Amino acid sequence: MTDTLRWKPDWPQARQALTAWWEHRGLALAAFAPKDKPWEDIPKPEVREPLAGWTDADYWAHRALYDLSRTYCGGAAFPAFWTCIGGPGSLGLFLGAIGHPAPDTLWYEPVIHDPDTHPPLQLDRTGAWWHRHIDVLAHGVRENHGRYLVGLPDLIENIDTLAQLRAGQLLLIDLLERPEWVKAQIARINQLFFETYDAMLPYVRDPWGGTTFTAFGLWGPGKVAKVQCDFCCMISPDMFREFVVPALTEQCAWLDYSMYHLDGTNALQHLDALLAIEPLDAIEWTPQAGLPGGGSPQWYDLYRRIKAAGKSVQAIGVTPAEVAPLIDAVGADGLYIMSWCQSETEARRLVNG
Secondary structure, three states: OOOOEOOEOOHHHHHHHHHHHHOOOOEEEEEEEEOOOOOOOOOOOOOOOOOHHHHOHHHHHHHHHHHHHOEEEEEOOOOEEOOOOOOOOHHHHHOOOEEEEOOOOEEEEOOOOOOOOOOOOOOOOOOHHHHHHHHHHHHHHHOOOOOOEEEEOOOOOHHHHHHHHOOHHHHHHHHHHOHHHHHHHHHHHHHHHHHHHHHHHHHHOOOOOEEEEOOOOEEEEOOEEEEEOHHHHHOOHHHHHHHHHHHHHHHHHHOOEEEEEEEOHHHHHHHHHHHOOOOOOEEEEEOOOOOOOOOOHHHHHHHHHHHHOOOEEEEOOOOHHHHHHHHHHHOOOOEEEEEEOOOHHHHHHHHOO
């Protein structure tokens, strides 16, 4: 077995950098760019109808392969076969949420109308969305030939998944009127997340004993995932600790490496609770639209605060010009920077100093 990837010749070095980042003792700098010359001449798939990206697993897989063949991955970046055919929130589809594809997005229709009569949540491995995901995963494995890594889809979990199944406005009322029901559903969703992860693990476990979570370019030894709770922006810190933290803690303990997706300034009120989750390894910061990107000096103190608590941090949307000042201000150890460059030359220059 070769120790590298055909479309990532320096994969051993990237692997080492990512492992060190998880352990808070190194810098991971990922630079993506259009490839000067494609790795291979893979024909661009022809779209037959507007919704093919959501409903045609073969088209989705061929498009992912086409895009990867034309992407340069510098530094800690690596080619990951994108499997999020249902968009963020695949787990909800597997538990019964109805997906309505649109040309540029996927809408989820809740299915829990009466909590008192709705049947217990189960993982449905017979539905169309499950089979589409498995088909994409299988295609990624079949066409790999040592060129890239196949990643898990962006499953999402916890109360975010429950909000897909039960309309968000109603779920807010449920927190007050039937809190024990909410806790029971979140606990059940955790178990179904673990079941789903294990069912997909044979497709994504790589020769180095690691797994890839395609969202945010995560790789690590063992079981790796991004975790989140966007619903947290609508609840208080006390409610977050009561309803969300226990399940997040269990999930992070079950995984070998976990990173929390902290999304928007309304979520910052929960940072103390997140930093207190001992098995959580890292936190990623996404500023909302209208605010400076992840490389802005506006976020330096936030990154320092996360690192001071013993967590690694990921900064996304960092421009090439912002990389060096960010490293100088925050420190390299435990910092993962994701940057998109205009050209392969610019990306190579960035990662080579």
